[in-house]
Amino acid sequence: MVSSSSSDFKVPVINMEDLKPGTESWEATSHKVRRALEEYGFFMAVFGGFSQEMKKQVFDALKPLFHLPMETKMKNTSDKPFHGYQGPFTISPLYESFSIECAQTYHNVQTFSNLMWPSPGDDHQNFTKTIHPYARLVSQLENMVMKMVFESYGVGKYYESFHESMTSLLKVIKYRPPKANETNLGAAVHTDKPFLTILNQNQVGGLEVLINDAADEWVKVELFPSSFVVMATDPFMAWSNGRVRSPPHRVIMTGQEDRYSIALSTFKNGVVEIPEEFIDDEHPRRFKPFDHFKFLESFAKNPVYLDERSLISYCGV
Ligand SMILES: O=C(O)CCC(=O)C(=O)O
Numbered sequence: 001m002v003s004s005s006s007s008d009f010k011v012p013v014i015n016m017e018d019l020k021p022g023t024e025s026w027e028a029t030s031h032k033v034r035r036a037l038e039e040y041g042f043f044m045a046v047f048g049g050f051s052q053e054m055k056k057q058v059f060d061a062l063k064p065l066f067h068l069p070m071e072t073k074m075k076n077t078s079d080k081p082f083h084g085y086q087g088p089f090t091i092s093p094l095y096e097s098f099s100i101e102c103a104q105t106y107h108n109v110q111t112f113s114n115l116m117w118p119s120p121g122d123d124h125q126n127f128t129k130t131i132h133p134y135a136r137l138v139s140q141l142e143n144m145v146m147k148m149v150f151e152s153y154g155v156g157k158y159y160e161s162f163h164e165s166m167t168s169l170l171k172v173i174k175y176r177p178p179k180a181n182e183t184n185l186g187a188a189v190h191t192d193k194p195f196l197t198i199l200n201q202n203q204v205g206g207l208e209v210l211i212n213d214a215a216d217e218w219v220k221v222e223l224f225p226s227s228f229v230v231m232a233t234d235p236f237m238a239w240s241n242g243r244v245r246s247p248p249h250r251v252i253m254t255g256q257e258d259r260y261s262i263a264l265s266t267f268k269n270g271v272v273e274i275p276e277e278f279i280d281d282e283h284p285r286r287f288k289p290f291d292h293f294k295f296l297e298s299f300a301k302n303p304v305y306l307d308e309r310s311l312i313s314y315c316g317v
């Protein structure tokens with residue numbers, strides 16, 4: 001049994017509402033975003049348009065999906081690692097997830113729903129009509145965070161071409177409560193392998209982030225209404241030549257209710273390269289350029305380390 005811990009630390013909260021590129025408030029927020037990602041590797045973004053009602057509809061729409069027979073679930077496949085239906089693993093028996101690529105495109109969500117519910121009914125409709133707008137909204141937030149980070153570092157000129165080569169993955173996740181004598185660890189301690197991850201969770205909670213490596217200090221993430229967790233990853237850390245922190249996190253189940261979460265992540269099609277602006281005598285290069293999906297494949301074949309050591313051993317200098 002892993003005991004859940006908490007500290008007095010307050011997760012940084014950044015208001016991302018009503019900001020227009022080029023304004024003073026945009027610029028001030030960009031610096032806050034960058035500093036939060038450097039210092040903690042994550043923050044809570046308040047982002048309009050995600051009402052409590054929408055949140056309830058989104059999480060309610062997920063439930064019937066996980067009740068489908070295993071043979072239907074298994075139809076959610078992909079040739080990319082960690083995409084497609086994944087679930088219950090020996091080390092995380094409580095975990096199950098489905099993935100939809102580029103869910104901000106209506107057609108992709110509909111194709112997924114058609115696959116899961118070949119004879120459309122309410123479940124099919126509720127899923128498509130809530131998950132698609134959700135993915136669009138979170139993609140807007142993702143776009144904003146990325147643009148802000150590039151600008152705040154003074155490498156805004158690379159943003160458009162970098163972002164154009166990104167692709168997204170929406171993961172909907174369920175954790176069932178543990179049975180007697182079963183682990184309560186929903187997701188083992190890890191750092192993320194996409195480029196950026198934006199998370200939300202239902203009222204059950206359970207996401208914990210390590211905020212102080214030396215002191216083994218964990219913080220429980222409790223989301224405000226209209227807010228999302230924005231989290232940096234190992235590839236993001238590498239791109240910034242080590243400036244951004246990739247925070248270790250885990251999910252701990254308490255109580256007897258199912259937990260649902262949604263993670264929208266991005267990946268780079270092609271090579272992640274450190275901008276030359278990040279490398280100088282004081283900051284020597286820490287990572288060689290690497291192909292994001294090739295790294296993912298290598299990690300999937302040999303996941304010895306769940307933390308940043310996997311990327312360091314893959315392309316660290
Ligand atoms: O369920 C969560 O809140 C976290 C999921 C997670 O860490 C992941 O998918 O990488």
Ligand SMILES: [Fe+2]
Nearest residue numbers: 190191192249
């Ligand atoms: Fe994660």
